[in-house]
Amino acid sequence: MADLITWGIWISLFVFSFFIGTYREKAHFKNLVEREKTLVLLPALTMKFAEDRAVVKTELVMGSVVIGGDFFKQVVASLASLFGMRISVAEAMMDRARREAVLRMKEKAMGADAILNVRIEGLKIGERKKITGIEAMAYGTAVYYAK
Amino acid sequence: MKFEPNYSENNVNVPSHNHFREFIRLTLWLLGIIFGIYFVLGYAADRFAERLPPKFEAAIASGITSRFDHGDFPRTSKYLQKVLDTLVTSAEGLPPFTYKVSIHDQPAVNAMALPGGNIVVFKGLLSELKSENEVSIILAHELGHYAHRDHLRGLGRGLVFMSIMTALGLSGDLPGFIAPSVQTFDLKHSRDRESAADLYAIDLIARAYGYAGGAIDVFKVLARQEHGFKRPDIISTHPDTLWRMQTVANYLQQKKYPAGSIRPLPESGVLPFPDDKKGKPGVVKLGVGPS
Numbered sequence: 001m002a003d004l005i006t007w008g009i010w011i012s013l014f015v016f017s018f019f020i021g022t023y024r025e026k027a028h029f030k031n032l033v034e035r036e037k038t039l040v041l042l043p044a045l046t047m048k049f050a051e052d053r054a055v056v057k058t059e060l061v062m063g064s065v066v067i068g069g070d071f072f073k074q075v076v077a078s079l080a081s082l083f084g085m086r087i088s089v090a091e092a093m094m095d096r097a098r099r100e101a102v103l104r105m106k107e108k109a110m111g112a113d114a115i116l117n118v119r120i121e122g123l124k125i126g127e128r129k130k131i132t133g134i135e136a137m138a139y140g141t142a143v144y145y146a147k
Numbered sequence: 148m149k150f151e152p153n154y155s156e157n158n159v160n161v162p163s164h165n166h167f168r169e170f171i172r173l174t175l176w177l178l179g180i181i182f183g184i185y186f187v188l189g190y191a192a193d194r195f196a197e198r199l200p201p202k203f204e205a206a207i208a209s210g211i212t213s214r215f216d217h218g219d220f221p222r223t224s225k226y227l228q229k230v231l232d233t234l235v236t237s238a239e240g241l242p243p244f245t246y247k248v249s250i251h252d253q254p255a256v257n258a259m260a261l262p263g264g265n266i267v268v269f270k271g272l273l274s275e276l277k278s279e280n281e282v283s284i285i286l287a288h289e290l291g292h293y294a295h296r297d298h299l300r301g302l303g304r305g306l307v308f309m310s311i312m313t314a315l316g317l318s319g320d321l322p323g324f325i326a327p328s329v330q331t332f333d334l335k336h337s338r339d340r341e342s343a344a345d346l347y348a349i350d351l352i353a354r355a356y357g358y359a360g361g362a363i364d365v366f367k368v369l370a371r372q373e374h375g376f377k378r379p380d381i382i383s384t385h386p387d388t389l390w391r392m393q394t395v396a397n398y399l400q401q402k403k404y405p406a407g408s409i410r411p412l413p414e415s416g417v418l419p420f421p422d423d424k425k426g427k428p429g430v431v432k433l434g435v436g437p438s
Contacts, residue, residue: 026164079176080169082173083176083177088163091161
């Protein structure tokens with residue numbers, strides 16, 4: 001009987017987190033695409049010097065985000081790690097985090113002409129093999145050119 | 148250098164959004180590997196158990212049996228031992244142990260064959276038995292497990308099962324659901340062995356007493372117990388009792404064993420015998436036996 005209860009809790013948690021997680025992920029991706037389209041005019045580049053124009057102001061800008069790994073994703077990730085396969089659930093999480101971080105960085109730099117020398121860093125949160133969450137941070141130098 | 152804004156929705160970093168399919172694929176892989184390991188190691192453990200020398204078995208047995216050896220109900224144990232000794236002298240194919248029976252003071256309707264020839268009968272089962280025929284069937288059934296070396300087989304498979312689970316437990320928080328599914332599979336194995344032990348028991352009591360009456364009655368006891376708490380067949384260790392009764396009845400017919408007489412229990416006719424408990428201080432048992 002105790003086995004059945006453990007089973008039941010496990011399965012319902014798993015199913016629940018699958019549906020919620022999938023819904024949240026889809027919504028986030030949709031939101032990312034929309035915001036990326038509106039911010040596409042602000043270039044975020046990895047180069048240190050882009051245009052040969054006089055710079056009047058520079059500023060450090062960064063955006064960071066932490067995305068939680070739900071129960072479903074943790075289970076699938078630990079399964080995939082047994083066989084050394086691509087962890088596609090983590091790929092999706094990392095992609096969301098990086099793009100969100102870049103967007104937040106761009107939103108921080110509103111009014112700038114470009115963000116130069118952009119770097120993106122990622123970090124796993126959680127003990128041992130557990131993926132409690134992942135953090136992505138994007139930072140760069142916002143540049144204001146002379147008009 | 149001129150910056151030209153250009154946006155593409157094509158996402159090369161996330162090739163698939165179908166995480167569920169990914170999960171199914173990985174689970175099938177894992178289950179396949181686990182079943183493979185379990186089959187191979189389980190088979191090896193079985194073969195090994197069959198060849199385990201009785202001396203070695205007796206040595207490892209003491210650790211397991213000490214938990215049950217309380218010496219409760221001395222007179223009842225003595226009676227059971229007498230029945231058991233009768234059976235052992237006419238039994239065939241038993242490993243050379245000193246067979247001992249002890250009573251475990253638990254309400255469960257169960258009996259166990261522990262390594263080293265130690266049979267444990269639970270008090271719950273004992274109190275349901277109405278004749279010596281039934282007592283001997285129960286004991287002969289457990290002897291059947293020894294003759295088929297089932298008690299060790301379970302041990303070997305259990306060890307393999309535990310090892311796999313431990314290995315999985317170490318590699319992340321892996322599904323609790325894999326454990327029950329493997330166990331369910333093993334119960335099927337255990338079911339066939341129970342049935343084999345039943346038939347061995349019939350043969351044995353027919354040899355020891357010259358007749359095989361009362362065999363079906365034991366299953367009626369089990370059936371009564373299951374009434375109201377019937378687990379689905381697939382997760383039950385012992386086969387559906389009705390099916391077991393049918394198999395035994397068919398076997399009796401086929402072998403043409405005479406039904407014979409019912410041998411009553413000695414003394415007051417109830418087990419365990421009244422006033423036969425080494426009383427724990429402060430525990431007063433009421434309503435046991437006729438007053």
